[in-house]
Amino acid sequence: MTEGRIPPYTVVSFHAHPDDEAMLTAGTLAAMASAGHRVVLVVATAGEAGLVSSDVAGRGPVGVRRMAELEQAAAVLGCARTVLLGYADSGLTAPTRADARSTESGLSPFAHADVDGAARRLATILVEEDADLLTVYDPVGGYGHPDHIQVHRVGCRAADLAGTPLVLAATVDRSRLRLAARLVALLGRVGILGAGLQIPDFSGAYTARAALTHRVDVRAHLAAKRAAMAAHASQASSDWGTRSLAFYLRLRAPLFRLAFGFEWYVERGRAPSRQLAGDPFDSLRSGVVTRRTGEQG
Numbered sequence: 443m444t445e446g447r448i449p450p451y452t453v454v455s456f457h458a459h460p461d462d463e464a465m466l467t468a469g470t471l472a473a474m475a476s477a478g479h480r481v482v483l484v485v486a487t488a489g490e491a492g493l494v495s496s497d498v499a500g501r502g503p504v505g506v507r508r509m510a511e512l513e514q515a516a517a518v519l520g521c522a523r524t525v526l527l528g529y530a531d532s533g534l535t536a537p538t539r540a541d542a543r544s545t546e547s548g549l550s551p552f553a554h555a556d557v558d559g560a561a562r563r564l565a566t567i568l569v570e571e572d573a574d575l576l577t578v579y580d581p582v583g584g585y586g587h588p589d590h591i592q593v594h595r596v597g598c599r600a601a602d603l604a605g606t607p608l609v610l611a612a613t614v615d616r617s618r619l620r621l622a623a624r625l626v627a628l629l630g631r632v633g634i635l636g637a638g639l640q641i642p643d644f645s646g647a648y649t650a651r652a653a654l655t656h657r658v659d660v661r662a663h664l665a666a667k668r669a670a671m672a673a674h675a676s677q678a679s680s681d682w683g684t685r686s687l688a689f690y691l692r693l694r695a696p697l698f699r700l701a702f703g704f705e706w707y708v709e710r711g712r713a714p715s716r717q718l719a720g721d722p723f724d725s726l727r728s729g730v731v732t733r734r735t736g737e738q739g
């Protein structure tokens with residue numbers, strides 16, 4: 443047991459699909475890696491249910507392509523290791539338990555996987571890496587994708603099993619997102635931006651401002667974040683209109699900075715306050731959070 447861990451720290455960033463790491467956490471991960479911390483990316487699925495254009499689909503298996511894109515993004519961000527847990531991508535309309543099919547590896551769609559079983563697989567990596575910090579998603583899975591909700595459940599359980607001291611749920615400040623959505627809708631209506639772009643209603647999505655604990659300024663790492671997003675080219679491809687990733691990548695630098703210059707987190711067990719922490723490791727550095735003994739031994 444070490445009181446007040448000494449940096450550099452080891453971070454495991456857990457995601458559902460390749461490209462989620464770029465949208466939600468890329469700036470934070472790039473900042474950590476460039477400061478000398480060890481950053482490990484773990485994805486539950488290869489994202490093979492992700493939509494792609496017919497042109498991209500014709501060039502081979504989507505999961506293989508998306509894992510190659512993830513490796514490219516990981517390299518740009520300075521990640522030391524990338525791990526695929528190997529669950530099937532549940533897709534946006536998750537199969538019911540009854541028709542949940544097994545994959546070649548014998549593993550089920552991630553959204554319907556046994557939480558303890560999946561958590562034990564992730565905990566093995568957390569123990570192996572002696573991770574100080576695990577990032578997951580908020581309990582609503584951001585915009586509600588069943589695999590994202592499962593990332594929260596599995597991640598929190600894995601941290602308990604492994605004794606990982608610090609858990610941060612990656613999220614977005616909902617009020618900011620709704621403001622941006624209204625702006626994009628307005629610009630779309632007057633024909634300036636976003637033709638064919640679907641703008642969801644974010645009323646129950648992500649996290650209310652009052653529940654946040656961290657706002658990380660990643661403006662110094664936006665080149666890496668943009669490059670990580672661009673690495674997921676298949677997810678910008680479309681036969682049916684503008685996809686959000688393609689739209690974001692077309693934003694000019696000042697707008698991109700406005701949209702992606704900050705990343706938000708909710709630290710598990712930490713009371714929210716009006717003054718948001720800017721350092722993801724804050725609770726480790728101050729000794730508020732210390733190493734625990736995992737249930738897994």
Ligand SMILES: [Zn+2]
Pocket residue numbers: 458459462587590
């Ligand atoms: Zn996803």
